[in-house]
Amino acid sequence: MALPAINPTTTQAWKLLKKHFEDIKNIHMKDLFASDSNRANTNSIIWEDFYVDYSKNRLTSETMEYLLQLAEEVKLKDAMAGYFSGDVINETEGREVLHTALRAPKSAKIIVDGEDVMPEIYRVKQDIETFTNNVVSGELKGYTGKSFTDVVNIGIGGSDLGPAMVVESLQYYKNHLTTHFVSNVDGDHVNEVIKELDPETTLFVVVSKTFTTQETLSNANTLRTWFLEHANQEAVASHFVAVSTNIEKVKEFGINEANIFPMWNWVGGRFSLWSAVGLTISLAVGYKNFESLLEGAHQMDEHFKTTDFKNNIPVVLALISVWYNNFFKAESEAVIGYSQYLTQFATYLQQGIMESNGKSVDRNGDKVDYQTGTLIWGEPGTNSQHAFFQLIHQGTKLIPADFIGFAESLHGNKDHQDKLMSNFLAQTEALLNGKTKAQVLQEMESQKLSDVEKQKLLPFKVFEGNKPTNTIFIKKLTPASLGKLIAMYEHKIFVQGVIWNIFSYDQWGVELGKQLANKILKEFDGAENYEHDSSTLNLLNYYKKQRQ
Numbered sequence: 135m136a137l138p139a140i141n142p143t144t145t146q147a148w149k150l151l152k153k154h155f156e157d158i159k160n161i162h163m164k165d166l167f168a169s170d171s172n173r174a175n176t177n178s179i180i181w182e183d184f185y186v187d188y189s190k191n192r193l194t195s196e197t198m199e200y201l202l203q204l205a206e207e208v209k210l211k212d213a214m215a216g217y218f219s220g221d222v223i224n225e226t227e228g229r230e231v232l233h234t235a236l237r238a239p240k241s242a243k244i245i246v247d248g249e250d251v252m253p254e255i256y257r258v259k260q261d262i263e264t265f266t267n268n269v270v271s272g273e274l275k276g277y278t279g280k281s282f283t284d285v286v287n288i289g290i291g292g293s294d295l296g297p298a299m300v301v302e303s304l305q306y307y308k309n310h311l312t313t314h315f316v317s318n319v320d321g322d323h324v325n326e327v328i329k330e331l332d333p334e335t336t337l338f339v340v341v342s343k344t345f346t347t348q349e350t351l352s353n354a355n356t357l358r359t360w361f362l363e364h365a366n367q368e369a370v371a372s373h374f375v376a377v378s379t380n381i382e383k384v385k386e387f388g389i390n391e392a393n394i395f396p397m398w399n400w401v402g403g404r405f406s407l408w409s410a411v412g413l414t415i416s417l418a419v420g421y422k423n424f425e426s427l428l429e430g431a432h433q434m435d436e437h438f439k440t441t442d443f444k445n446n447i448p449v450v451l452a453l454i455s456v457w458y459n460n461f462f463k464a465e466s467e468a469v470i471g472y473s474q475y476l477t478q479f480a481t482y483l484q485q486g487i488m489e490s491n492g493k494s495v496d497r498n499g500d501k502v503d504y505q506t507g508t509l510i511w512g513e514p515g516t517n518s519q520h521a522f523f524q525l526i527h528q529g530t531k532l533i534p535a536d537f538i539g540f541a542e543s544l545h546g547n548k549d550h551q552d553k554l555m556s557n558f559l560a561q562t563e564a565l566l567n568g569k570t571k572a573q574v575l576q577e578m579e580s581q582k583l584s585d586v587e588k589q590k591l592l593p594f595k596v597f598e599g600n601k602p603t604n605t606i607f608i609k610k611l612t613p614a615s616l617g618k619l620i621a622m623y624e625h626k627i628f629v630q631g632v633i634w635n636i637f638s639y640d641q642w643g644v645e646l647g648k649q650l651a652n653k654i655l656k657e658f659d660g661a662e663n664y665e666h667d668s669s670t671l672n673l674l675n676y677y678k679k680q681r682q
């Protein structure tokens with residue numbers, strides 16, 4: 135069944151929200167808290183090891199009522215049923231969207247083209263487990279009989295960002311293997327990694343869903359050439375494995391069929407870390423931890439699938455985001471993880487969110503006349519506090535932010551953890567309340583300033599507050615809780631795509647640049663009568679001169 139295609143602006147709920155927005159747009163959250171002592175409790179969801187507090191948002195129970203009505207009116211329930219059961223909801227590519235099947239239990243039955251995909255998923259999982267155990271235990275050897283010490287993941291986009299982010303986030307759980315990620319076609323990337331490698335003990339994992347991606351094939355070729363400077367052709371078989379849907383292309387590249395981990399067209403690149411694309415994750419943290427990551431994601435799938443919308447974390451977060459995006463006209467959202475392990479989390483989400491929902495044509499093929507996908511950015515706290523928080527606190531832009539924190543530390547240093555958590559809590563409080571003129575003046579009392587000096591400084595020291603945040607407080611960073619967190623954002627993406635009536639699972643917008651790059655690449659060594667605008671032509675000729 136196709137996804138329902140309902141223009142959200144034609145719903146009753148949208149009209150109610152529009153009117154309601156005019157009524158509450160200037161209300162300060164401080165007043166909402168003052169008038170309802172139970173606000174924090176009624177606007178939070180406690181589920182397993184997740185405590186999601188969304189009370190520090192510019193909304194009332196009436197707002198939530200209309201937002202939930204919007205979810206009903208766009209037929210979110212029907213869309214969810216299609217998402218989980220393998221409907222072709224990626225209509226422009228004619229594909230199912232089944233990353234949730236990758237983490238479903240063995241007993242599940244998910245039919246694609248008349249066939250249950252679960253046995254095949256579990257067969258590949260078994261291969262991942264066996265291979266991981268053989269590499270980690272040192273049983274599998276390189277061409278000179280030494281065990282592997284290093285793993286190089288060669289991929290880009292979804293074949294890089296997911297595995298790289300998870301490996302970074304689960305660093306605490308890592309084994310002795312050193313992992314490297316090569317993605318950029320910039321030769322500096324691969325060459326810097328090569329400096330750290332020993333060909334005798336390095337395993338290469340070439341990851342590409344299509345196996346046609348220029349960057350990945352170039353990097354894989356360069357690494358293989360370097361490898362062959364030290365080893366002979368037969369050694370490639372014991373040092374190179376691949377993950378792809380395109381078995382023929384992988385074989386053409388020279389990797390043995392036995393060394394290919396398959397994936398499927400019904401897994402989108404940016405949602406693929408749960409498949410064999412996550413092989414590097416499994417190698418880095420061990421199969422058991424990889425499995426826990428998947429189990430955590432599955433628990434979030436169940437929560438999303440079975441919980442009423444009002445208490446459904448991904449649904450509520452998606453609706454709040456729509457509220458800011460479409461009514462307050464907020465352009466971006468920040469994601470701030472209070473954990474150094476989450477350094478790559480926002481970068482990862484950028485692909486997930488912006489490649490999925492950066493669309494301007496609706497599911498009927500018509501241009502939308504409302505805003506869709508949000509810009510996503512962020513860095514871990516507390517570092518980001520000392521970098522860009524100034525703008526969030528006192529700038530002119532409204533930037534709703536997700537604050538993600540872990541109550542228990544992994545390192546066990548209470549002093550550091552208390553300081554980290556005090557910042558985590560203080561920032562959302564500061565963003566909520568701000569600082570009034572009266573408070574600033576009171577603070578100034580102890581300072582030796584004249585009244586004129588005080589009045590001069592006053593406007594700069596006032597914080598308006600009323601800056602919205604969600605707090606996603608998780609008990610501890612584990613493979614399972616990370617799996618839940620990632621799946622939470624995946625479902626948020628889905629819900630927003632349904633509301634905005636767009637296709638979230640294609641990415642036609644990345645094609646044009648690729649096509650032109652291929653054309654220009656040929657022109658570097660070709661004749662000079664190219665068809666380009668004058669700017670591109672000048673730049674192209676400038677480069678041609680420089681490279682001679």
Ligand SMILES: O=P(O)(O)OC[C@H]1O[C@H](O)[C@H](O)[C@@H](O)[C@@H]1O
Nearest residue numbers: 291292293342343344347403644
């Ligand atoms: O895995 P691959 O086929 O090499 O694709 C890698 C990436 O490249 C494309 O340009 C897409 O925009 C991404 O969604 C994809 O993850």
